[in-house]
Amino acid sequence: MSSQRVHASEQTAWIAAPAGVVYGLLADAVRWPLLLPSPVHVERIDFDGVRERLRLWDVAGGERVRSFHVRRVLHPESRTVEFEQEDTARPGVPTTGTWTVEASGEAECRVTLREERTLEGLPAAGTARSRQEWEAEPAEWLAHLKAVAERWERLDELLLSFEDSVHVDGPAELVYDFLHRIEEWPQRVPHVDAARVVEDVPGVQIADVDTCATPDGRTVASRAVRLCFPSAARIVFKELVTPGPIAAHTGEWSLIPDGDGVRVVCARQVMLSEDAAGLVPGPGTGLVEARRYVRTWLGRASTETLRLARWRAQTAVRRLR
Structure with missing residues (x-):
């Protein structure tokens, strides 16, 4: 019953x-x-x-x-x-x-x-x-x-948002395909060592990724949910397992028409952990240094991925001409 x-x-x-x-x-x-x-x-x-x-x-x-x-x-x-x-x-x-x-x-x-x-x-x-x-x-x-x-007085110090972008002289579909196929990144993106992806529901990915893009060359592991919206040319993500000084990390890959091509943007929002300053390698680090460290680390990873997406898309276009 x-x-x-x-x-x-x-x-x-x-x-x-x-x-x-x-x-x-x-x-x-x-x-x-x-x-x-x-x-x-x-x-x-x-x-x-x-x-x-x-x-x-x-x-x-x-x-x-x-x-x-x-x-x-x-x-x-x-x-x-x-x-x-x-x-x-x-x-x-x-x-x-x-x-x-x-x-x-x-x-x-x-x-x-x-x-x-x-x-x-x-x-x-x-x-x-x-x-x-x-x-x-x-x-x-x-x-x-x-x-x-109860951390409201410190939230402004712990939160940061930023974005990196590139212009691609090529179709958005090729760029989106590169960003969507994260399981292939270990063979395509140098800072990605391993990627294990489960997509039981189309467009909803659970990705476990090992990367080595930190400024000091450490390998870190993360788990993320990725929501893929091909018709809107967007991939939204949130890390469920965050490394080091990061308490929370969300973001979005988006493709925006730009003249004869497309502008590809990776926007990120980060909340640092309370002890972020103590988790950043190097002497005399404080919260300002922790913010700079995380910005450099994530920005480096974004920029490398964006440039490789551009290269693959533009190379494919040249082969077709």
């Missing part, structure tokens, strides 16, 4: 940060992939300043990527965010909920997450287990939100 029940939950957390800061983190869902562990990518489809529709991809267990649509209503005056998930056919998903942030002084607040979920379609024997898994998720979200919000 199937169970068709609606279960409600409410969980709270005290956070040592101003209420406005915490509300801002909740309201700006597009930044969640960099600040919170499970979101991989968030796209804002519609937004009128109050009501918005989002498509969100997240990861469970380090290997299972989910995607769903959410409608939200933002209330900055009361510091509440109402949400409703559209994809209610999936068993156990949150159908509706509300985030509420209540100030308690200038530098502390209480955050409450209320949710209702429909366990429709689940066998009765599996309902208890699914409910346990469901009840664990809000607690994890609150814990991660607390960890990020």
Whole structure:
């Protein structure tokens, strides 16, 4: 028999940060992939300043990527965010909920997450287990939100974003194909030692990559989710396992028409770990040096990959002429 029940939950957390800061983190869902562990990518489809529709991809267990649509209503005056998930056919998903942030002084607040979920379609024997898994998720979200919000005074120092780009006199399809086939990079890109890719769902890649592009020549291992959008000429990625001084790393490869060719851009966003300065090789390193080290390291990898993508595309074009 199937169970068709609606279960409600409410969980709270005290956070040592101003209420406005915490509300801002909740309201700006597009930044969640960099600040919170499970979101991989968030796209804002519609937004009128109050009501918005989002498509969100997240990861469970380090290997299972989910995607769903959410409608939200933002209330900055009361510091509440109402949400409703559209994809209610999936068993156990949150159908509706509300985030509420209540100030308690200038530098502390209480955050409450209320949710209702429909366990429709689940066998009765599996309902208890699914409910346990469901009840664990809000607690994890609150814990991660607390960890990020309580670093609010240092976030500007820990966050950095940058991009590298090249112009290619060739078709975007050839460049995109090079960037998409990351499993072939060990034979094509010198700083990539190994790449193991699983693509159970077309366009959703889980990639384990070993690279040696650090300024001091170390080999580092990473695991990333890559969302490939060929029709939009974009590949969005988030690292699930980050090396060294990096706490979180997201980015996007995009191809933009540029005259007779295409401009290929690699944009990256990084959050450094709290002890980043101590993890950077060399004497007397501080956070400024850590930022420079990471920018040099990732920029070198991006630039080499971009130049090789250009070379392969332009070489192929010359052979066809």
